Amino acid sequence: MSLFDKFRPLAEARASLGDHDIPPIATPIDDISSAAEGVIGGLPVILAGTNNYLGLTLDSEVVAAAREALEHFGTGTTGSRMANGSYRAHQALEREIAEAFGWPSAIVFSTGYQANLASISTLAGRDEPLLLDSDSHASIYDGARLGYAETVIFRHNDPDNLDRRLARLGERAKNALIVVEGLYSMLGDQPPLAEFVEIKQRHGAWLLLDEAHSFGAFGRQGLGLAEQLDLLDGVDFIVGTFSKSLGSIGGFCVSPHPELELMRLAARPYIFTASPSPAVIAGTRVALRKLVDGQPLRQQLWQNIHRLYAALNRLGYRLGSDQPGPVVAIILPDRATALAHWRGLLDVGVYANLMIPPATPKGMNLLRISLSAAHTSAHLDHIIESFEHLRLAA
Amino acid sequence: MTTTERIRHAIAEAVATSLPELQAVEFDAALTGDIGLDSVQIMDLVMEIEDRLDISIPVDILAEASTLNQLAIQIEALVKDDA
Numbered sequence: 240m241s242l243f244d245k246f247r248p249l250a251e252a253r254a255s256l257g258d259h260d261i262p263p264i265a266t267p268i269d270d271i272s273s274a275a276e277g278v279i280g281g282l283p284v285i286l287a288g289t290n291n292y293l294g295l296t297l298d299s300e301v302v303a304a305a306r307e308a309l310e311h312f313g314t315g316t317t318g319s320r321m322a323n324g325s326y327r328a329h330q331a332l333e334r335e336i337a338e339a340f341g342w343p344s345a346i347v348f349s350t351g352y353q354a355n356l357a358s359i360s361t362l363a364g365r366d367e368p369l370l371l372d373s374d375s376h377a378s379i380y381d382g383a384r385l386g387y388a389e390t391v392i393f394r395h396n397d398p399d400n401l402d403r404r405l406a407r408l409g410e411r412a413k414n415a416l417i418v419v420e421g422l423y424s425m426l427g428d429q430p431p432l433a434e435f436v437e438i439k440q441r442h443g444a445w446l447l448l449d450e451a452h453s454f455g456a457f458g459r460q461g462l463g464l465a466e467q468l469d470l471l472d473g474v475d476f477i478v479g480t481f482s483k484s485l486g487s488i489g490g491f492c493v494s495p496h497p498e499l500e501l502m503r504l505a506a507r508p509y510i511f512t513a514s515p516s517p518a519v520i521a522g523t524r525v526a527l528r529k530l531v532d533g534q535p536l537r538q539q540l541w542q543n544i545h546r547l548y549a550a551l552n553r554l555g556y557r558l559g560s561d562q563p564g565p566v567v568a569i570i571l572p573d574r575a576t577a578l579a580h581w582r583g584l585l586d587v588g589v590y591a592n593l594m595i596p597p598a599t600p601k602g603m604n605l606l607r608i609s610l611s612a613a614h615t616s617a618h619l620d621h622i623i624e625s626f627e628h629l630r631l632a633a
Numbered sequence: 634m635t636t637t638e639r640i641r642h643a644i645a646e647a648v649a650t651s652l653p654e655l656q657a658v659e660f661d662a663a664l665t666g667d668i669g670l671d672s673v674q675i676m677d678l679v680m681e682i683e684d685r686l687d688i689s690i691p692v693d694i695l696a697e698a699s700t701l702n703q704l705a706i707q708i709e710a711l712v713k714d715d716a
Contacts (some may be wrong), residue, residue, distance in 0.1 A: 391689040404689050597671040
C-alpha cells in the first residue's frame with residue numbers, strides 16, 4: 240500500500256508509449272533556433288506544436304523590452320498583486336488590454352490557467368449555477384471545483400442542449416454563468432457562438448468566453464472569435480492567455496462590466512500568488528501592440544492554415560474540425576497509429592503533439608499541429624511532404 | 634413504473650448507448666475501477682442519463698457515486714428534491 244499506488248494506471252499509460260530516448264509526452268527540446276525551428280534529440284526540427292501562433296517569442300522588440308525590464312526591475316516582483324507585486328507596468332498592461340476591447344476593466348493573472356481558475360471560481364460561487372461545455376479545458380473544470388458552484392455539463396457545441404439546461408433552472412438562469420471556448424485545443428473546432436449568445440440573452444444568463452487559442456488568430460485586431468463574428472456585445476467576460484499568441488506567460492480576464500474590478504478582492508488564484516515578473520509584463524505589452532496591429536502576421540498564419548487543411552483533406556486524413564483554424568487535429572484510429580505518426584514526423588524533422596485519452600474527447604488518439612505566422616512556405620512544403628510520405632507508408 | 638425503476642431503466646439505456654462495448658450493465662461495479670471508465674466517459678454517460686430523464690445532474694453528485702447503484706440513489710434524491 241502506497242500513496243503512489245493510485246498513479247499506476249497513469250504509469251501504465253505512459254509505459255504503453257514505449258521507452259524511446261525521445262518520449263512523445265513532455266518531449267525535451269534541446270534548443271530553439273527561431274519561433275518555428277528548434278533542436279530535438281540533437282536534430283533540427285520544425286516546431287509545429289508550440290501554440291506560437293504569431294511567432295512573437297523571438298521578436299526583437301519584444302525581447303528587447305523584456306531584457307530592459309529584466310535589467311532594470313530584476314528577475315521577479317517577489318510578491319502578490321495585493322501586496323508588493325503591483326508595478327505601474329502591470330496596471331498599464333491591464334489598461335491596454337481593456338482599451339483594445341473598448342471595455343472598462345481587465346485583470347492580469349500569473350498564468351492562463353490561473354486566469355480561468357480565478358475568474359470561474361469567483362464569478363460562479365458556492366451553489367450558483369455554472370454551465371460548462373463538456374470539452375472544456377481542465378482550468379475551467381478546476382475553476383468550477385474551486386468555487387463550489389453547482390456545475391452542470393452540456394454537450395459539446397450543442398446550443399439546444401444548453402438551452403434545455405438553462406430552461407430547467409427557471410429564474411435561477413439569470414444568475415447562471417455559461418463557459419465556452421473560442422477555439423477548442425484538442426479538436427481545433429469552434430463554438431456556434433452566435434447561437435450561444437442568443438440563448439444566453441434569452442435566458443438573461445452570463446457568458447464567459449475563453450479565447451486562449453483564438454486570441455491573436457481571429458478578428459481584425461486579433462481579439463478572438465467574438466471580434467471576428469461581431470459578437471463582443473454579447474459576451475460578459477473574455478479570458479485569454481499570454482502564453483500562445485503573445486509568446487510569454489500569464490493570462491487575463493476582460494469585461495464590459497466595471498464591477499470586474501471587485502474580483503481582485505475575492506479571487507484566490509489572484510491574491511495568493513506572486514505577480515508576473517517585470518520582464519514578462521514588458522514583453523507582453525509590446526507583443527500585445529504587435530498582435531493588435533498584426534494583420535500581416537494573421538494573413539501569413541491563415542495562408543498556412545488553409546494550405547495545410549487543403550493538403551490533409553486531399554490526403555484523406557480525418558480532421559477534428561471542418562472549420563480551418565490554427566489548431567489542426569488529425570484523428571487516428573488507435574494509439575499505436577498515432578504514436579507511429581508522431582515518431583514518423585519527428586524522424587523527418589517535424590515536431591507535433593501526440594494527444595491521447597484521457598486528455599482527449601471521446602477516447603480519441605490525435606496528432607495535433609499548431610500553425611504559426613513564423614512558418615514559411617518552405618516549412619509548410621516540408622510538413623505536407625512528410626504527411627504524404629506517412630500516407631504512402633501506411 | 635416507479636421513480637426508482639424509471640431511473641434505473643434510463644441508466645441502463647444510457648450505458649447501452651454511450652458504452653456499447655460493455656456486455657452487460659452491472660449496477661454494483663465500480664465505474665472507474667471495475668468498468669475502467671475515465672472521467673470523460675463518465676461525463677458522456679451522465680449527459681445521456683440527463684437527456685433521458687430530462688434533468689440536470691450537478692457534477693458534484695458524481696463524487697458521491699462510485700457505482701451505478703450509487704448514482705441511481707443520488708439521482709433519485711435529486712429528483713425528489715426538485716419535486
